[in-house]
Amino acid sequence: xxxxxxxxxxxxxxxxxxxxxxxxxxxxxxxxxxxxxxxxxxxxxxxxxxxxxxxxxxxxxxxxxxxxxxxxxxxxxxxxxxxxxxxxxxxxxxxxxxxxxxxxxxxxxxxxxxxxxxxxxxxxxxxxxxxxxxxxxxx
Amino acid sequence: xxxxxxxxxxxxxxxxxxxxxxxxxxxxxxxxxxxxxxxxxxxxxxxxxxxxxxxxxxxxxxxxxxxxxxxxxxxxxxxxxxxxxxxxxxxxxxxxxxxxxxxxxxxxxxxxxxxxxxxxxxxxxxxxxxxxxxxxxxxxxxxxxxxxxxxxxxxxxxxxxxxxxxxxxxxxxxxxxxxxxxxxxxxxxxxxxxxxxxxxxxxxxxxxxxxxxxxxxxxxxxxxxxxxxxxxxxxxxxxxxxxxxxxxxxxxxxxxxxxxxxxxxxxxxxxxxxxxxxxxxxxxxxxxxxxxxxxxxxxxxxxxxxxxxxxxxxxxxxxxxxxxxxxxxxxxxxxxxxxxxxxxxxxxxxxxxxxxxxxxxxxxxxxxxxxxxxxxxxxxxxxxxxxxxxxxxxxxxxxxxxxxxxxxxxxxxxxxxxxxxxxxxxxxxxxxxxxxxxxxxxxxxxxxxxxxxxxxxxxxxxxxxxxxxxxxxxxxxxxxxxxxxxxxxxxxxxxxxxxxxxxxxxxxxxxxxxxxxxxxxxxxxxxxxxxxxxxxxxxxxxxxxxxxxxxxxxxxxxxxxxxxxxxxxxxxxxxxxxxxxxxxxxxxxxxxxxxxxxxxxxxxxxxxxxxxxxxxxxxxxxxxxxxxxxxxxxxxxxxxxxxxxxxxxxxxxxxxxxxxxxxxxxxxxxxxxxxxxxxxxxxxxxxxxxxxxxxxxxxxxxxxxxxxxxxxxxxxxxxxxxxxxxxxxxxxxxxxxxxxxxxxxxxxxxxx
Numbered sequence: 001x002x003x004x005x006x007x008x009x010x011x012x013x014x015x016x017x018x019x020x021x022x023x024x025x026x027x028x029x030x031x032x033x034x035x036x037x038x039x040x041x042x043x044x045x046x047x048x049x050x051x052x053x054x055x056x057x058x059x060x061x062x063x064x065x066x067x068x069x070x071x072x073x074x075x076x077x078x079x080x081x082x083x084x085x086x087x088x089x090x091x092x093x094x095x096x097x098x099x100x101x102x103x104x105x106x107x108x109x110x111x112x113x114x115x116x117x118x119x120x121x122x123x124x125x126x127x128x129x130x131x132x133x134x135x136x137x138x139x
Numbered sequence: 140x141x142x143x144x145x146x147x148x149x150x151x152x153x154x155x156x157x158x159x160x161x162x163x164x165x166x167x168x169x170x171x172x173x174x175x176x177x178x179x180x181x182x183x184x185x186x187x188x189x190x191x192x193x194x195x196x197x198x199x200x201x202x203x204x205x206x207x208x209x210x211x212x213x214x215x216x217x218x219x220x221x222x223x224x225x226x227x228x229x230x231x232x233x234x235x236x237x238x239x240x241x242x243x244x245x246x247x248x249x250x251x252x253x254x255x256x257x258x259x260x261x262x263x264x265x266x267x268x269x270x271x272x273x274x275x276x277x278x279x280x281x282x283x284x285x286x287x288x289x290x291x292x293x294x295x296x297x298x299x300x301x302x303x304x305x306x307x308x309x310x311x312x313x314x315x316x317x318x319x320x321x322x323x324x325x326x327x328x329x330x331x332x333x334x335x336x337x338x339x340x341x342x343x344x345x346x347x348x349x350x351x352x353x354x355x356x357x358x359x360x361x362x363x364x365x366x367x368x369x370x371x372x373x374x375x376x377x378x379x380x381x382x383x384x385x386x387x388x389x390x391x392x393x394x395x396x397x398x399x400x401x402x403x404x405x406x407x408x409x410x411x412x413x414x415x416x417x418x419x420x421x422x423x424x425x426x427x428x429x430x431x432x433x434x435x436x437x438x439x440x441x442x443x444x445x446x447x448x449x450x451x452x453x454x455x456x457x458x459x460x461x462x463x464x465x466x467x468x469x470x471x472x473x474x475x476x477x478x479x480x481x482x483x484x485x486x487x488x489x490x491x492x493x494x495x496x497x498x499x500x501x502x503x504x505x506x507x508x509x510x511x512x513x514x515x516x517x518x519x520x521x522x523x524x525x526x527x528x529x530x531x532x533x534x535x536x537x538x539x540x541x542x543x544x545x546x547x548x549x550x551x552x553x554x555x556x557x558x559x560x561x562x563x564x565x566x567x568x569x570x571x572x573x574x575x576x577x578x579x580x581x582x583x584x585x586x587x588x589x590x591x592x593x594x595x596x597x598x599x600x601x602x603x604x605x606x607x608x609x610x611x612x613x614x615x616x617x618x619x620x621x622x623x624x625x626x627x628x629x630x631x632x633x634x635x636x637x638x639x640x641x642x643x644x645x646x647x648x649x650x651x652x653x654x655x656x657x658x659x660x661x662x663x664x665x666x667x668x669x670x671x672x673x674x675x676x677x678x679x680x681x682x683x684x685x686x687x688x689x690x691x692x693x694x695x696x697x698x699x700x701x702x703x704x705x706x707x708x709x710x711x712x713x714x715x716x717x718x719x720x721x722x723x724x725x726x727x728x729x730x731x732x733x734x735x736x737x738x739x740x741x742x743x744x745x746x747x748x749x750x751x752x753x754x755x756x757x758x759x760x761x762x763x764x765x766x767x768x769x770x771x772x773x774x775x776x777x778x779x780x781x782x783x784x785x786x787x788x789x790x791x792x793x794x795x796x797x798x799x800x801x802x803x804x805x806x807x808x809x810x811x812x813x814x815x816x817x818x819x820x821x822x823x824x825x826x827x828x829x830x831x832x833x834x835x836x837x838x839x840x841x842x843x844x845x846x847x848x849x850x851x852x853x854x855x856x857x858x859x860x861x862x863x864x865x866x867x868x869x870x871x872x873x874x875x876x877x878x879x880x881x882x883x884x885x886x887x888x889x890x891x
Contacts, residue, residue, distance in 0.1 A: 015469035042472065043145065046153040047293040048354040048445055050285035050473045052210035053146050055452045059467040061691060081145035106470065 004132060008034040010098035011067075011075075012089050014106060019063040022104045023070035025134035030102055035075040037067050038092050045083040053081075086122035093129060100129055104136035149357045151364045156297040157354065158372030161347025161442040163300060164435035165500070166380045169247035170341050172401035173496060175384075175393040178337035179328040180320050182393075183385050185337030186344070190377030192552060193345035195545040196511045197373045198535045199518050201366035204352040206521070206531035208361040211453025212353035212446070213510045218457055220517030222587030223613055227575035228568055229510050230454040235567060236506030237447040238481055240346055242488035243499040244440035245271040245278070250399040251432040267399070268493040275489055278440045279482030282448070285473040296434050303431040304383060307402070310409045310424070311386035320389045328393075339555035343500040344380065346507050347439065348373050353446040362532030402428045444481055451477040458582040459575075501560040508549040509564065515546035524592040527698040583613045584647055584693075591714060618646030621717035621748075623653055623708045624679050629723045632758035634683050636751070636873070637721040638690035639786040640779070648694040649715050650683035653707050656700060713747045724752045724874075746878050749775055754872040760787040764839035764870075765819075766794040766832050767810060772845030775875040777814035779843045784816075791819040792839065796831045836868050846876040 009032045013019040019037070026035070039060035043049060049056070057079060064077040078096070082088025093101055105120045123131060149157075166186065174182045203216040214233050218226030249270025252258065258266035320326070327333065348369045351358075358364050387396060387405040397404040403425045410424035452474060455462040468475040492498050519542050521529045535541040553561065593600060593608040620641040622633050634650070641648045680696040687694035697715070701707040712720050760783040767773040783789045793811055797803025803823040811819050824831040836842050 014472070015467065017469050041146065043148050045148055046150065046291065048149070048157065048442070049357060050282070050445075050471070051467060052354070052449050052452050053356050054210055054456075055449075055465060055467065055474060056472065059472075061688075065691075081148075083148075 003029055003031045005031045006099040006102075006130070006132075007032065008036070008096070008098050009100050009102050009132075010089070010093040010096060011035055011037050012085075012101070012103050013037055013039055013063045013067055015059070016063045016066040018104070018106060019067040020070045021136055022102075022134065023067045025104050025136065026102055027071055029134055030132065035071070035073075036092075036096050036098060037064055037075050037077045038080055038089060039063055039078075040080045040082055040085045040088040040092075042085055042088075043081050043083045084122075085119045086126055089123065090127060098129065100132055101127065102132040102134055104134045106136070147357055147359045147361075149354065149364075150359050151368060152294060154351050154354075154358055154364055154368035155372050155375075156294050157442060158348045158351050158368055159376055160293060160297045160300070160435070160438040161350050162344060162372065162376045162439070163297075163304075163347075163379065164244055164247060164432070164437075164439035165346075166341065166344030166376065167304065167383055168400075168402050168432035168435050169243075169250065169496070170344060170500070171384050171387050172396040172398040172404075174337055174341050175388055175396050176398060177329075177340060178333035179324060179326065179393055180385075180388045181327040181329075181331065181334055182337045182341070183381055183388070184334050186341055186380040186384055187377060188334060188338045189342045189345050190373060190380070192338070192342070192545075192548045193348065193373050194370070194377070195541060195548060196515070197348050197369045199511075199515050199542050199545050200349055200352050201369050201533045202531045202535050203514065203518055203521075204355050204365045204369070205362050205533045206529050208355035208358060208365065209453070210353065210356050210449045212349055212355070212450065213514050214450050215453050217510070217513045217517045218453075218459070218585055218587065220520045220588045221513060222590050223457065223459060223579055223583045223585045224572065224575045225513055225517075226454075226457065226583075226585065226587070227459050227579050228571040229513050230450060230459050231571040231574065232506045232510045232567070233450045234447050234454075234481070235484070236346075236503050236510065237443045237450070238484040239488055239499055239503035239506065240343060241278070241440045241443040241447075241481070241485045242271070242275070242493065243343060243496065243503055244436045244443065245275040245485065245489055246493050246496050246499060248274040248433060248436040248440065251403065251429050251436070254400050254403055254429050264490065265494065268489055271489045271493055272486060274437070274440065275482065275485045278437065278444055279478060279485070281441065282444050282478045283468075283471065283473060283475050283482075285468075285471045293438070296438055300431055300435055301379075303427060304379065307406060307409065307424075307428065308382055308386055311383070311390055311405065314409045315386060315389035317389065319392055320385070322392045323394050335552070335555045339501060339504065339552055340497060341500075342504040342508070342552060345373065345376070346503065347376075347442070349507070349511075350442050350446045353449045366533040400429065400432070402432055444478060444485075447481045448474045448477040451481075457585040459579045459585075497557075498559060498563075501556050502563050505553050505556055505560050505564040506567065508553050509568065512546045512549040515542040515549070518542045520587075520589050520592065524588045526588055527700060528696065529588075580613050586613065618644030618719070619649055619715060619717045620644075620646060620719045620721060621649045621651055621712055621715055622683070622721045623651050623711065624683060629753070629755045630679060630683060631686055632755050632871075633721050633723055633753060634686040635690070635758050636753060636779075637719075638687055638692045639782050640719055640721065640751075641692045642690060643782040643785065644718075646718070648683075648687050648692050649717065650680055650687070650694060650696045651699055651708075651711050651715070652679050652697070653699045653701060653711065655707075709747060717748045719749045719751060721751045721753065724754055746876060748878045750876045751775075751779060752874045752876075754874070756869060756871045758871060759840040760789045762838060762840045763789045763791045764794060764832075764835055764842045765791060765816075766796070766828075766835070766842070766844050767807075768795065769806070769810065770845060771877045772875055774814060774845070775877050776843040776845045776873065777810075777816060779873055779875060780819075781815050783841070783843075789841075791816055792822055792835065793819045794822045794824065794831065794835045796824050796826070796828045798825060800825060833867060836870055839870050841871045841873065842868060843873040843875065846874055 009030060011022060011026060013022055041056045060079050068074055078092060080088040080092045178185055207216060209215050214230040217229035246267060249267040252270040253266050258269045260266050261269055351368050355361050355365055387401060390405050390409045406428040407421045407425040410421040412421050414420050452465045454460045455465040464477045464480060465474055466476055488499060519539055590608050590612060593604060618641060620637045622637040624630050637648050684694055684696060699707055699711050708722060763780045763783055765776050765780045780791045784791050793807055793816060795803050795807040800823055807821050807823055811817055811821060822835055
């Protein structure tokens with residue numbers, strides 16, 4: 001299967017398990033010179049967050065590490081704080097000048113979508129650059 | 140905006156609403172009936188006294204919070220100041236206290252829910268407990284999933300509550316009758332003696348302000364906003380309690396005030412039945428009050444569950460509890476295990492103790508009061524120990540009077556609790572201490588300022604104190620790698636090396652910035668005017684912290700102000716119980732060398748720990764050369780090579796210069812095996828040692844060499860001896876020398 005090619009890809013990861021499957025999928029399907037892995041810490045914007053900032057940053061560091069382990073190369077990493085995950089990712093992509101976003105959708109049932117909306121949907125609707133949806137783990 | 144600013148998105152109003160939102164649920168909606176029944180109208184004074192005690196503690200929390208705006212609040216301050224044993228008491232106290240408080244809020248919610256819907260009773264649970272359990276499950280579920288709560292909602296809820304209460308106060312003012320207030324036995328039917336027990340009962344209404352401190356890391360400009368929010372929210376709720384409780388008692392005689400849903404009852408009486416053509420006003424008002432009560436108790440419980448997860452996180456980071464609790468949910472990004480555990484406690488408390496709301500409220504209060512008392516003591520320790528990093532933007536007025544009164548009044552209030560709550564809390568402290576000795580002592584590496592303070596005064600304090608301090612020290616000081624920092628240019632490389640060593644041992648990095656001030660300058664003055672002597676202490680240490688975080692090594696930073704420069708490294712190594720010191724050498728690594736060389740000789744005759752001195756020519760560990768002739772110092776240099784190999788996949792070459800090549804190879808083979816470097820390239824040469832090292836070093840990026848001769852290090856560093864070979868090389872050189880002596884200190888505190 002031919003691989004897609006982008007010079008610089010921005011890859012969001014949500015957790016260490018997500019980082020692992022995303023890194024696998026990225027290595028399998030895209031050829032790229034530069035990878036920036038981003039974790040968005042969703043801010044409540046005036047209320048205390050779901051978990052402490054430092055706690056989220058530790059979790060992000062773990063996810064980054066897992067990504068690099070799986071991907072087999074060192075990558076650039078960034079933690080972004082935003083009240084909206086999709087907005088944070090798109091802003092980060094613009095800031096680092098990524099050619100594309102690549103991610104594995106995390107699924108989630110109707111109940112979660114009802115509560116938090118679908119980040120995938122928002123990304124697809126609002127993106128200003130190519131978005132590559134990578135296949136996630138086969139279920 | 141920078142990332143850091145975005146991460147801190149709680150403004151003053153948000154912080155204030157957290158405090159007010161958490162507190163107001165209990166004091167207004169839940170407790171007035173119960174409290175009035177216990178003390179009579181004079182209970183208003185009980186509320187005011189509670190407000191005063193809370194205010195004194197609020198001042199202390201503000202000072203500690205502006206000094207350390209970290210997740211965890213009270214636990215964090217106490218662990219840092221009094222060490223992990225008191226840290227365990229405080230952490231468990233805060234955590235259980237919040238679980239009790241949450242159970243209490245849930246019961247409050249259940250009481251008002253029962254007004255709206257008929258709730259069944261189940262086996263040994265009364266209808267209110269059933270409502271409380273539903274509420275508890277709901278709040279835990281919300282926090283588990285982390286349903287997106289925006290700052291707007293929180294502010295809207297609190298604003299709504301305050302407006303409802305304002306309308307209620309106005310209506311109450313018009314139906315207020317002084318005769319009603321004093322109708323049953325006057326203002327103090329049980330005498331003034333009932334005031335303080337009343338305060339003990341209602342103190343739970345003031346527990347919210349400390350929640351602001353647990354989310355301090357998310358506050359904008361914490362130096363300003365934290366004290367205003369904490370002190371302001373205590374002041375505001377105290378006034379609201381005084382006005383509204385007085386109003387309720389002037390509307391309904393105190394013995395008749397509902398123990399379950401007092402505000403709904405008072406509203407029904409205070410509001411007129413009809414205004415003009417509008418009928419049923421009183422009923423509507425009672426319904427609105429009930430909705431308000433549900434909102435208020437819900438937001439209190441919610442904030443408490445959230446705060447307890449922050450405390451778990453801070454405890455887990457210090458390994459007082461297992462970090463297993465603090466796993467973030469892969470999908471919801473919530474600390475779900477911590478929330479479920481706390482949720483389990485809440486359910487148990489509701490089911491077992493929910494019949495009597497007083498027990499829940501007092502248990503929550505006692506545990507918080509113990510934490511507050513310890514916090515005040517911790518504040519005094521921070522101030523007295525003169526820690527340079529302790530630099531609060533807000534300081535308590537009238538020190539030491541304020542923290543002393545804070546500690547005494549907090550413990551004093553405990554005395555007015557009933558035997559059952561005191562017994563419960565005493566049992567709890569015993570359990571927390573047992574927990575420390577059975578679990579945390581083995582795992583934590585945290586040490587408090589207090590133990591450093593005691594250790595530094597070994598000769599002034601009685602032996603019993605030293606022994607007592609030593610016996611509660613954690614078993615795992617971990618491997619402490621101290622990195623004295625002076626030159627920002629080489630700081631990174633030192634942290635990289637120190638970080639690799641610390642990480643290898645699962646230990647901690649201690650970055651120490653030594654600020655040298657002229658002899659004629661008073662040290663105290665220097666401490667207060669740090670900027671004049673060294674423009675960038677904070678910058679150097681912050682950079683070190685960032686670099687260490689990159690390696691995911693726990694780092695502590697310290698500033699030492701001294702008249703001496705370089706020699707202070709040795710004192711600091713002793714004070715911080717370093718196992719390894721990684722320091723730079725050459726150039727202006729540590730300012731000008733000391734005034735007299737003999738000073739070095741003296742201190743360096745007895746190195747307190749292993750020293751690794753780096754002559755930095757760029758840190759590149761890809762090809763490491765270890766020349767050896769045997770001996771402890773070269774074993775240390777081999778250990779360094781091993782650590783670098785594991786961390787950076789370095790190629791290691793061992794060099795041995797022998798008279799006889801066969802014998803040399805035999806020796807080196809054995810030595811490589813013994814030092815865990817069997818994969819290393821072995822290089823045996825004959826002839827001049829220095830020339831051989833120089834030749835071999837041409838292919839290397841880093842030379843790790845034992846000092847071979849005791850005191851060699853001291854003379855190198857003081858420039859009294861130059862080793863041509865090291866000066867001539869182009870690669871970075873690490874010179875290693877092992878500890879020489881196990882001192883008295885090791886006997887006392889030693890666990891190495």
